[in-house]
Amino acid sequence: MALAKAFDEMTGPGDLPAGGPVRDAYDTLKAWLDKTPPEHFNTRRSQAEMLFRRIGITFAVYGSNDSTERLIPFDIIPRVLTKPEWDFLERGLKQRVTALNMFLNDIYGAEECIKAGVIPADLVYRNQHYQMEMRSFRVPHDLYVHIAGIDIVRTGEKDFFVLEDNARTPSGVSYMLENREVMLRLFPELFSRHRVAPVENYPDALLATLRSLAPQSASRDPTVVLLTPGRYNSAFYEHSFLADKLGVELVEAGDLFTKDDVVYMRTTEGPRRVDVIYRRLDDAFLDPLVFRPDSVLGVPGLMNAYERGNVTLSNAVGTGISDDKAVYSYMPEIVKFFTGEEPILHNVPTYRCREKESFSYVMDNLKDLVVKEVNGSGGYGMLVGPHATRREIEEFGKRLRHAPDGFIAQPTLSLSTCPTFVASGVAPRHVDLRPFVLAGADEIRIVPGGLTRVALKEGSLVVNSSQGGGTKDTWVLDA
Amino acid sequence: MRIRVVHDTIYTYEQAARGLIQVLRLTPRDHDGQHVREWRIEPSADGRLTAREDGFGNIVHWFTADEAADALTVRVTGEVETFDTAGIVRGAMERLPEPFYLRETPLTEPSPEIQAFAEEATSGGVGERLSVLHQLLTAVPERVVFEPGPTSASTTAAASFEAGKGVCQDMSHIFIAAARHLEIPTRYVSGYFRRDDGVDDQHAGHAWAEALVPGLGWVGFDAANGISTTEAHIRVAIGLDYLGAAPIRGSRIGGGKEGLEVRLRVEGGIESHSQSQSQGRQSQSQG
Numbered sequence: 001m002a003l004a005k006a007f008d009e010m011t012g013p014g015d016l017p018a019g020g021p022v023r024d025a026y027d028t029l030k031a032w033l034d035k036t037p038p039e040h041f042n043t044r045r046s047q048a049e050m051l052f053r054r055i056g057i058t059f060a061v062y063g064s065n066d067s068t069e070r071l072i073p074f075d076i077i078p079r080v081l082t083k084p085e086w087d088f089l090e091r092g093l094k095q096r097v098t099a100l101n102m103f104l105n106d107i108y109g110a111e112e113c114i115k116a117g118v119i120p121a122d123l124v125y126r127n128q129h130y131q132m133e134m135r136s137f138r139v140p141h142d143l144y145v146h147i148a149g150i151d152i153v154r155t156g157e158k159d160f161f162v163l164e165d166n167a168r169t170p171s172g173v174s175y176m177l178e179n180r181e182v183m184l185r186l187f188p189e190l191f192s193r194h195r196v197a198p199v200e201n202y203p204d205a206l207l208a209t210l211r212s213l214a215p216q217s218a219s220r221d222p223t224v225v226l227l228t229p230g231r232y233n234s235a236f237y238e239h240s241f242l243a244d245k246l247g248v249e250l251v252e253a254g255d256l257f258t259k260d261d262v263v264y265m266r267t268t269e270g271p272r273r274v275d276v277i278y279r280r281l282d283d284a285f286l287d288p289l290v291f292r293p294d295s296v297l298g299v300p301g302l303m304n305a306y307e308r309g310n311v312t313l314s315n316a317v318g319t320g321i322s323d324d325k326a327v328y329s330y331m332p333e334i335v336k337f338f339t340g341e342e343p344i345l346h347n348v349p350t351y352r353c354r355e356k357e358s359f360s361y362v363m364d365n366l367k368d369l370v371v372k373e374v375n376g377s378g379g380y381g382m383l384v385g386p387h388a389t390r391r392e393i394e395e396f397g398k399r400l401r402h403a404p405d406g407f408i409a410q411p412t413l414s415l416s417t418c419p420t421f422v423a424s425g426v427a428p429r430h431v432d433l434r435p436f437v438l439a440g441a442d443e444i445r446i447v448p449g450g451l452t453r454v455a456l457k458e459g460s461l462v463v464n465s466s467q468g469g470g471t472k473d474t475w476v477l478d479a
Numbered sequence: 480m481r482i483r484v485v486h487d488t489i490y491t492y493e494q495a496a497r498g499l500i501q502v503l504r505l506t507p508r509d510h511d512g513q514h515v516r517e518w519r520i521e522p523s524a525d526g527r528l529t530a531r532e533d534g535f536g537n538i539v540h541w542f543t544a545d546e547a548a549d550a551l552t553v554r555v556t557g558e559v560e561t562f563d564t565a566g567i568v569r570g571a572m573e574r575l576p577e578p579f580y581l582r583e584t585p586l587t588e589p590s591p592e593i594q595a596f597a598e599e600a601t602s603g604g605v606g607e608r609l610s611v612l613h614q615l616l617t618a619v620p621e622r623v624v625f626e627p628g629p630t631s632a633s634t635t636a637a638a639s640f641e642a643g644k645g646v647c648q649d650m651s652h653i654f655i656a657a658a659r660h661l662e663i664p665t666r667y668v669s670g671y672f673r674r675d676d677g678v679d680d681q682h683a684g685h686a687w688a689e690a691l692v693p694g695l696g697w698v699g700f701d702a703a704n705g706i707s708t709t710e711a712h713i714r715v716a717i718g719l720d721y722l723g724a725a726p727i728r729g730s731r732i733g734g735g736k737e738g739l740e741v742r743l744r745v746e747g748g749i750e751s752h753s754q755s756q757s758q759g760r761q762s763q764s765q766g
Contacts, residue, residue, distance in 0.1 A: 111576075125579040132534035132575055257498060257732075260527070260543070289502050289728050294633075300500050300730035304541065 073470035092345030102338035104144035129320030197448035203245035209440035222275035258301030448476035480748030495547035496734025518557035536572030566707030580664035590637035597657035604661035647703035
């Protein structure tokens with residue numbers, strides 16, 4: 001099936017003739033692209049790569065041997081959002097994350113949404129990420145998701161959809177920050193011609209968020225640490241980068257211990273009490289006495305300290321359930337139920353293969369659908385029907401028939417494209433957007449923009465870096 | 480039946496171990512089928528022992544030692560009065576909704592072989608719930624031989640089923656995996672079992688399963704013995720699998736290699752035999 005030409009971030013609806021007018025926000029950028037000699041771009045692109053490599057090397061100081069793997073392709077043509085577009089997204093994101101937090105607070109507490117039939121009980125209780133330990137106590141300020149990466153796709157001028165709610169340990173924000181820094185260095189002239197909203201305050205916003213969530217027992221100046229699984233984790237560079245920007249200690253399990261339900265960090269001056277842990281470690285590894293007993297990445301006794309209210313974990317334990325793609329399919333109802341408002345941001349229509357009718361529809365239409373594992377991430381284990389071979393579709397159909405509960409399906413969306421440098425010059429490539437939403441006790445903070453991911457392969461709709469995706473700087477124009 | 484338990488778990492460490500934390504799920508609670516007359520937990524080292532309740536409603540003691548130790552014995556002594564309720568468990572602490580007990584865990588993942596076994600043993604699991612469960616209860620010990628040794632605490636249901644061997648923990652996991660595959664809420668129980676063959680000294684606690692039967696509630700199924708639970712069973716802790724109900728989970732810093740020995744004595748009430756125990760499997764059941 002050939003997809004209709006997608007909405008282009010620069011030229012607008014697909015049916016406009018090439019070389020025609022561009023959308024207002026891209027006026028200056030287009031002129032710049034047209035006027036700048038190609039050699040100049042080539043120089044800048046190799047400079048960009050060098051800068052990123054140098055950053056990669058900086059990260060490698062911590063012991064990475066495979067910095068080449070860390071180098072995700074960067075495209076120098078920014079993706080631009082207007083102020084009204086961003087205002088709309090921002091309102092939608094705040095509403096969505098507010099609803100997510102109310103939902104989590106409810107399924108670990110009063111369970112009203114289950115009683116009211118908003119979501120089926122077994123979808124919640126049978127979910128691997130539903131952590132029953134969280135039923136016995138309240139988290140500070142009833143907030144579970146403090147840092148969310150909400151993936152958004154666009155299909156038209158005003159058509160934005162949420163593709164995924166990443167509510168565990170979303171990554172990628174370091175690219176957002178690095179991409180901006182590199183762009184500022186390479187193209188200062190562009191920034192003098194545009195009023196681009198800054199993103200550099202993200203670390204401050206993150207730290208303020210984390211501090212606002214400190215337990216009541218903490219001092220006025222709570223101690224925040226970033227807990228990493230260690231240097232072999234694929235996002236380790238981001239952990240060290242963020243700890244550095246936040247000005248907090250980057251710790252591994254061995255740097256922490258618990259005593260009498262309090263978490264301490266070993267320091268050269270002796271043990272120091274820890275109040276907030278920004279953990280980039282999955283629930284299952286946090287505490288070998290409660291979760292996986294073979295985890296050497298966690299801290300024995302951590303959950304006890306957490307349950308006693310002596311330390312805040314960020315994100316809270318048990319947020320993974322809102323990452324689940326079957327739960328996702330209920331988000332419109334969840335938003336309505338908890339906020340009493342119509343959802344501002346729409347979901348992609350989703351077929352739940354666990355339901356008989358949907359399942360047979362999906363089986364009959366595999367070639368037109370995107371099918372995903374409910375617990376999958378990173379673009380693994382999914383089928384993009386229109387781009388799959390007959391054999392791939394057959395193979396996937398078998399897996400699907402074997403365990404229908406484990407899958408959802410969505411229509412193949414024609415994601416918007418954005419002009420991107422490729423071997424043949426500048427060509428449209430599909431993009432998505434991951435804004436980072438920070439929910440603190442005081443307010444919800446969102447740095448304007450986020451991370452734009454781009455599928456570099458022509459026609460590809462899979463933007464994940466593990467699947468050959470790249471990134472772009474994302475601009476929100478202030479005027 | 481009045482059952483007395485003396486249960487020593489003895490750890491020895493090559494070198495002194497610091498920062499000892501032991502999580503003990505070793506304390507039974509009352510339900511209609513058992514009344515705890517007295518119960519005590521005594522660690523041999525100095526430290527703090529605090530009691531809490533976990534998400535399942537189990538009583539959990541956290542023991543943290545003050546100083547480094549090269550050995551630690553956790554001694555449990557107690558006496559429980561039990562009553563025959565035909566395996567039905569009423570009046571127990573219920574903290575979690577029933578669908579929760581349908582969740583698969585790594586230890587109870589139903590392999591294709593276990594799925595096929597569950598369906599064959601029960602003609603597809605379509606009959607009345609209680610008879611389906613009894614069919615499974617009969618089928619598990621027919622397929623899996625009780626044999627201590629080849630399996631360990633981290634052996635999965637699938638691995639034990641494939642080997643065709645296991646102890647009570649493995650047989651319970653297989654029963655649970657099969658029952659959940661048939662969409663029956665099922666959970667793991669750790670506890671004690673008073674043998675009626677005159678053997679009071681045992682080397683491990685016991686384990687079985689509970690499954691939900693409409694109209695009856697939770698019913699105990701002891702797959703290792705091929706029987707419903709009786710007044711010879713003392714129910715201590717429940718979980719989705721062994722990990723959730725494990726009698727002891729611990730951590731320490733240093734200490735080198737660890738030695739572990741269990742001395743368990745379960746005695747009493749020989750005069751009042753239960754009717755439903757006449758299957759003759761008890762002699763090889765301990766695990």
